[in-house]
Every structure is written in C-alpha cells, then in structure tokens.
Amino acid sequence: MRELNYLVKIEGNEALLEKFVKAIDNNTVKIDKAYPNPYVLDSGEKFLLDKIIEYFFQTRSFSKELYISFFEKLRKLNGFDSYYYSLGKQTEKLVFDTFGRVKKGNSNISKTEENLPKTILTENEKELLSFLCYLAVSHIKYGPSYASVTANEYFDIVTELGSDEVEQLKKYGTGKLSKELTEYKDKDFVGKANDVFAKISLKLITETEESYAKALNFVNNLLKSDFPKSFEISFSSKTKELLPVKGLPKCGQNYFFAGAVKYPNLHNGILEYIALTKTKYEWYTNLEAENCAMPSTFAVFALGLQDEKYFDTLIDYYKKVDGEHQSIHEKFTPVFLEKFGITEKSIKVFINAVLSMQEHPHNKTFVSYFTNENSLKLLLDSKENFVSDYFTEEDLKEYSNSGENPQEMADYCWGSIMYTIFGQSEGFAKISKQLTDSEREIFEKLL
Structure with missing residues (x-):
C-alpha cells in the first residue's frame, strides 16, 4: 500500500492530536495545499482534519460554547465546506446517543419515534439541540443552496425533540445581526430580514426614487454582513412592474429590480448589489428547477437592457454563471438582440451568452440578426480570434493541464454558436441560398 505522509489513526496518536487541537485554538496550525489537505503543525507533523474532529468529540465533554468556539475557528481558518461532513457525522452520532427516541436513518439521524411522549429537556439536551441549530444555520449561511435540505432536516429533529429554538429563529433570526441591519421602517419603506431562513422582505409604501434607494441600501448592507449568500427577496408595493423579458418568473427580485432600474441614480447601487451576489453555486432560494x-x-x-456601458457587466456575469445548472439566462438573449442588434460590442455579449450554457437553444429570430454582411463579418472575426477573445487565462490553463488543445476547444464551441444562431446544419444550405454573393462567401467561411 502507498505510504501516506499524514496520519489518520487516532489510537496511539493522542498526544499529537492534543497538539493539533491546541494549535487550532491558538490559530497556529497550517494546511497542506496538496489534496487531501491535512493540517500541519509548526513542527511538521500532519493529520487529516476529520480525525482531529473525531478526536475532539471523543475527548471533550459537550459544551455548546466550547464546541462553537472550536468550529468557528476552523471555519475562519479554511471555510465551512472543509469540515461540514465530519462535523455533521459526529454531531448526529452525539444526538443519536443522547436521545434514545431518535431513529437512525441510512446515513444520518432522521426523526423521532412516533407516539412517544415528549419529555422535559435537561439543560445539556437543550444546549445540544441548540448546537444542532447552529450546525443547521451554518449550512444555510456557508453551504451551497441545496444545503438547506440538510438544515431543515436538523430543524425538524430539534422541533420534534421538544425545543422551541427553531420557532424563535423563525421569528427573530440568530440575533447575531443588529436590528439596524435586519429591520427598517419609515414613511417610505419597510424592510425586514431573517438570517436563518435567508429571507429579505421589502415593502414600498411610496413609489419614489427615495424609497427604492432605501430598499436597495437595506439589501446591500445586509449582504455586506454575515447574511446567507443564497437567499430570497419578497417585494410588495402598490404597483408592480416586471422586467421586459418573456418567461422570467414573477418573483420579488424581478419586481424590485424592474422598478429600481428606472432611476439612473440607483444604477451604482445596483452594480454594488451585483458585485455582492455574483457568486457561483449560490442561488435565489425562492426559484427552483428551470x-x-x-x-x-x-x-x-x-x-x-439600459445601456451598452453595462455590456461588461453582462459578460462578467456570463463568465461566472453556473451553466451546468442554470439556464434561465437563455430567456434574456432574444430581448438583448432586439434592443441592441449586432454590433462590434454587442456580438461579444451574445457569444459569451451562448458560451455560458451547455447548449444555448436556437431561436429562429436569431437568423435575421446575422444574415447581413456586417454581422457576418463580425461573426467571422469572432471565429478567427476566438481563442484570444473568448478564452480566459483560467480556461487556457485548464485546457493545458488536461491536455486539451485550445483551438480544438474553440472549434467545438464554434459549432455550438453556429447551432444557436442558425439552427441545425441541415438548414445551412437553405440559408446560404437567401444570401448575396458577398454574404455567402463569408457564410461559407463560418462553416
């Protein structure tokens, strides 16, 4: 067997593990950059983190304050995703061992035995369930959006075991954010936010630039704090407008930004919001599936849709979006072309839009934008300069590491672009016949 350069066995290494726990407490431990990223002492010894966590649970009597302090240090050191699985596994075992009426599921705790009378919780049991709430909240705040499933399972267990903490969290949030951040009310606007369930409620009493500015400022200030990165916006006002994009869901964020964008003075605030929320693998929690x-x-x-000065904002968005799981932005492309047509600047937005998905659908209206000499020339220029114009340094590095040829990848991508614009290749001959001689000459170079 291959000899590991890090330790994974607790038995016989207790003294060393104590040093790791103390190093984490004292913020002196380091992390090896090589997978699986063992933790490293100043003296050079290495240990896998999940075993350090297991040892911590074995040797420290449960104390909510002690446990939260330790795991908050781990989170600040290397992020919640570096240890959430190990922490969850150990916490579930502790809950299962403490509460006899909790069932053991396939891989974790599931629910309490039915028809068993609820007992009065001891102080230690209350603290343990409160710690389980802490773990659930951490999933919501620091995990991807689908981590809310795990969080809600934990909340259900806490409630079924007789704690009212989940109900309190629903009403007041964690209490870690100040009321100045989570509540606002005046004659123009009422805002309220819950950092546990990642909900932001906006109610405009007046329909003015000032009221929208207050709402936007309320949201941005929340997002600069320790508020979940996946969240939902609910919006209420006397009149509601939607963005002029057919097929977008009617939701709070649609109403809010359709109204706010009408005021040019608020555009910088909207840009700030975009910078705060442009995070891959985070989602609006009130939107699902497609x-x-x-x-x-x-x-x-x-x-x-306001001005071409925001084209870079669009391109940056397309480069960041998770095209494997999100396709809603395909609805924006036809509206964008209708507004701006094909120009030297807009074609870069269009091609980045196509590249932002596994396969951007063809729309028959796209053909008319590209069957003229100017658009075809711009398209040919994009093809000839594809690698330099549309592949980032990160893309090129990834292709190099995986042995992919950038030009071959460019050719593959180009096939997708041609499909999105002109449809199936079987129809190319028909399109070619409708072009002038000069247009046809360019079109054939695109194939």
Whole structure:
C-alpha cells in the first residue's frame, strides 16, 4: 500500500492530536495545499482534519460554547465546506446517543419515534439541540443552496425533540445581526430580514426614487454582513412592474429590480448589489428547477437592457454563471438582440451568452440578426480570434493541464454558436441560398 505522509489513526496518536487541537485554538496550525489537505503543525507533523474532529468529540465533554468556539475557528481558518461532513457525522452520532427516541436513518439521524411522549429537556439536551441549530444555520449561511435540505432536516429533529429554538429563529433570526441591519421602517419603506431562513422582505409604501434607494441600501448592507449568500427577496408595493423579458418568473427580485432600474441614480447601487451576489453555486432560494438563478441575475438583466456601458457587466456575469445548472439566462438573449442588434460590442455579449450554457437553444429570430454582411463579418472575426477573445487565462490553463488543445476547444464551441444562431446544419444550405454573393462567401467561411 502507498505510504501516506499524514496520519489518520487516532489510537496511539493522542498526544499529537492534543497538539493539533491546541494549535487550532491558538490559530497556529497550517494546511497542506496538496489534496487531501491535512493540517500541519509548526513542527511538521500532519493529520487529516476529520480525525482531529473525531478526536475532539471523543475527548471533550459537550459544551455548546466550547464546541462553537472550536468550529468557528476552523471555519475562519479554511471555510465551512472543509469540515461540514465530519462535523455533521459526529454531531448526529452525539444526538443519536443522547436521545434514545431518535431513529437512525441510512446515513444520518432522521426523526423521532412516533407516539412517544415528549419529555422535559435537561439543560445539556437543550444546549445540544441548540448546537444542532447552529450546525443547521451554518449550512444555510456557508453551504451551497441545496444545503438547506440538510438544515431543515436538523430543524425538524430539534422541533420534534421538544425545543422551541427553531420557532424563535423563525421569528427573530440568530440575533447575531443588529436590528439596524435586519429591520427598517419609515414613511417610505419597510424592510425586514431573517438570517436563518435567508429571507429579505421589502415593502414600498411610496413609489419614489427615495424609497427604492432605501430598499436597495437595506439589501446591500445586509449582504455586506454575515447574511446567507443564497437567499430570497419578497417585494410588495402598490404597483408592480416586471422586467421586459418573456418567461422570467414573477418573483420579488424581478419586481424590485424592474422598478429600481428606472432611476439612473440607483444604477451604482445596483452594480454594488451585483458585485455582492455574483457568486457561483449560490442561488435565489425562492426559484427552483428551470428557473434557478444566481442572485445577481435579475439585477444584471435590469442594467443589461439600459445601456451598452453595462455590456461588461453582462459578460462578467456570463463568465461566472453556473451553466451546468442554470439556464434561465437563455430567456434574456432574444430581448438583448432586439434592443441592441449586432454590433462590434454587442456580438461579444451574445457569444459569451451562448458560451455560458451547455447548449444555448436556437431561436429562429436569431437568423435575421446575422444574415447581413456586417454581422457576418463580425461573426467571422469572432471565429478567427476566438481563442484570444473568448478564452480566459483560467480556461487556457485548464485546457493545458488536461491536455486539451485550445483551438480544438474553440472549434467545438464554434459549432455550438453556429447551432444557436442558425439552427441545425441541415438548414445551412437553405440559408446560404437567401444570401448575396458577398454574404455567402463569408457564410461559407463560418462553416
């Protein structure tokens, strides 16, 4: 067997593990950059983190304050995703061992035995369930959007075991954010936010630039704090407008940015919102399935239809979006072309839009934008300069590491672009016949 350069066995290494726990407490431990990223002492010894966590649970009597302090240090050191699985596994075992009426599921705790009378919780049991709430909240705040499934399972267990903490969290949030951040009310606007369930509620009493500015400022200040990066916006006002993009869901974020974007003085605030929410693998939690969207989406669409000075904002969005799981932005492309047509600048937006998905659908209206000499020349120029214009340094590095040829990848991508614009290749001959001689000559170079 291959000899590991790090330790994974607890038995016989207790003294060394104590040093790792103390090093984490004292913020002196380091992390090896090589997978699986063992933790490293100043003296050079290495240990896998999940075994350090297991040892911590074995040797420290449960104390909510002690446990939260330790795991918050781990989070600040290397992020929640570096240890959430190990922490979850150990916490579930502790809950299962403490509460006899909790069932053991396939891989984790599931629910309490039915028809068993609820007992009065001891102080230690209350603290343990409160720690389980802490773990659930951490999933919501620091995990991807689908981590809310795990969080809700934990919340259900806490409630079934007789704690009212989940109900308190629903009403008041964690309490870690100040009321100045989570609550606002005046004659123009009422805002309220819950950092546990990642909900932002906006109610405009007056329909003015000032009221929209207050709402936008309320949201941005929240997002600069320790508020979940996946969240939902609910919006209420006397009149509601939607973005002029057919097929977008009617939701709070659609109404809010459709109204706010009408005021040019608020555009910088919207750009700030986009910068705060342009995070891959984070989502609006009130949208699902084919409508799932990165939380910057509706703000980007709103600005993207205002002026070509926001083209870079669109391109940056397309490069960041998770095209494997999100497709809602395909609805924006036809509206963008209708507004701006094909120019030297807009074609870069269009091609980045196509590249932002596994396969951007063909739309028959696209053909008319590209069957003229100027657009065909711009398209040919894009093909000839594809690698330099559309592949980032990160793309080129990834292709190099995987042995892919950038030009071969460019050719593959070009096939997708041709399909999105002109449809199936079987129809290319028909399109070619409708072109002038000079247009046909360019068109054939595109094939």
